[in-house]
Amino acid sequence: MSDIDLGSILGSCTNPGDRYARLLNPRFYKLLRALGFDRTFVRGEGPWLFDEAGDRYLDAIAGYAAITIGRNHPVLIDALHQALDSGLPSLVQFEANPLAGALAERLLETTGRGGDRVYFTNSGTEGVEAAIKFARASTGRSRLIHCTRGFHGLTLGALSLNGNPGLREGFGPLLADVREIPFGDREALAAALAEEPTAAFIIESVQGKTLAVAENEWLQEVERLCREHGTLLIADEVQTGLGRTGAILGTDHAGIRPDIVVLSKALSGGMVPVGAVIARDSILEDVFASMARSHVHSSTFKENVLAMVAGIASLSILREERLEQRAEELGALLRTRLETVAAETGCIRAVRGRGLMLGIELDVERMAGSIKLPVIGRHRSTLVAQAVVRHLLIEHRILALSTSAESATIKFTPALVIEHEQIEQLAAAVHQTLERLDGTTLGADIHGLAGLTRGIIGG
Ligand SMILES: Cc1ncc(COP(=O)(O)O)c(C=O)c1O
Incomplete structure (x- = not known):
């Protein structure tokens, strides 16, 4: 009945690597070959x-x-099949999406962030972009602080907070009002916060690039310093979040409660792109401050049916299998x-x-x-x-x-x-x-x- 035969699409090319190199990215293919990943x-x-x-x-x-x-987890596959077979309309846009509500409820419960609110995205970097905008809108300040060797994604806002010069090179000018401090350095953070009013400080509790772990005492001090200066603390939990580090959130190890938490990766079940920004209620009140501004930040594919269902299934598996x-x-x-x-x-x-x-x-x-x-x-x-x-x-x-x-x-x-x-x-x-x-x-x-x-x- 179908005109699309996946088997023949996959088998139609004798050398898929060459086609990929020709049509997408020859240098990346060269890298794959050098590393044996071809x-x-x-x-x-x-x-x-x-x-x-x-x-x-x-x-x-x-x-x-x-x-x-794990790949192709049967619970996830079953949930996605149900979604595909349901006939539910995706992307109605002007609706109070029931699946988004259901996922938000489960997410706040799983992360112990009752009282907060959720904004859904399609990726980690998009979550970081949203967090930057939310922090700026809420504080009325523009300046941002991040850590050396930090990684928060590769779109322009997130790239401005990237502490790896090689990744920034050639893409400037990036956001100007940004300050970098060494990871784990209390004095540097205190000095940077005292210099100028700052919208937000963004951290990874374990740096994805270096695998350096933020000490609990440092994170507690970070939370205290940020509060003292009226600066929002953004925990980039895109990689550390939802179980990876041995806790639901990486920052849970330190017992802190960041103002904004960015999640993605694990929420997708590895299958459908999805991300989420969890923020204190008052922050999202400031962003979506009136009916006219009630969708001042948005994107076409956020809250799509498959993404929401993947999120619900992934959280269920996380909890069920501890x-x-x-x-x-x-x-x-x-x-x-x-x-x-x-x-x-x-x-x-x-x-x-x-x-x-x-x-x-x-x-x-x-x-x-x-x-x-x-x-x-x-x-x-x-x-x-x-x-x-x-x-x-x-x-x-x-x-x-x-x-x-x-x-x-x-x-x-x-x-x-x-x-x-x-x-x-x-x-x-x-x-x-x-x-x-x-x-x-x-x-x-x-x-x-x-x-x-x-x-x-x-x-
Ligand atoms: C900590 C962190 N933040 C943000 C991102 C960007 O996420 P994405 O690749 O989904 O844009 C990543 C990706 O590796 C990450 O590890």
Whole structure:
């Protein structure tokens, strides 16, 4: 009955990679090839990906940490089928969308943010843009503060708050009224807040790029300082939110209550883009201040049926399967195992992160002392990390991510439904990779990758 046959669409091209390169992004395809990621995955299930040959891969990238409930979770798939079969109209726009109300209710309950209100978005960066506008409208101030190495998305407002110069380069001028402070620096924040009235300070409780964890005491002090100065605290929980760090929100570990919380990734179930901004009631009162301004911030696809249903199903799975507890327990196990690898190989400078958002920073200086690494200038650290990522993929069928252009950091954010056994598999693969990589193998890989100048973005 259907004119669209997905099987034949997928099978219609003998070399889909070349077509992608030709029509979308040749340099990205070149990067994929260099890293060994030029393979086609045809199926996903839980924490696994399967390629055309039927080989199984443990996915510790998990859609830049968006996939917490595992791929193709049956509850999510069933809910989406129900939505598709329901005949419900999407995008009526001028309606009090019942699914949006239902998701907002569940979201506030799950996050313990009763009394707040919700604004839905289609992505994380869009949530950050909304948060910037909401903070400005509510405080009547324009200035924003963010942290070095912070990542909040790549649209122009969010990019202005990005603490990674390589990602900002070439896209200016960005928002002018912005100040950067070192992550975790109380004095710098106090001084920056005292300098000038500031609309908002935006933080990640665990930085996605560096895996640095905000100390509880620092976060408590941040909350206090922001209150003292009338500055709104925006928690960017796009990555840390909804279970990833071992709590529902990453900022819950510190017992603080940010004025605005931005969520996305996990809310989607990894299937339908969706994000949410949770804000104190009074903030959204200031933004949507009259009937004339009641939709002064909006977008066409927000609150669409599939997104709302994906959100409802994802929250239900999170609660039913107590995924934040799994993240805490399995994250503790992975950390212990990685610390053992660090002690036994001497190749790891630090294990960082929280819950199932963990990273290792390779000790490139030390590795260079025991094996012969090629001299390739300032990108050497990143290239060593990329070579290890490549080795994990090719030899161990594990997908991991090198996150930073400045350091040799490798990041693991598997689905929270991962099992003990797979944590052991991941740690053993890292151990073997670091132990057995001799100068020749690593050196050859690094030379092969030397055309690359940056780590993969996102994540
Ligand atoms: C903390 C954080 N904020 C914002 C974003 C941007 O989200 P999106 O990629 O959905 O625009 C990301 C994406 O990785 C993120 O990790």
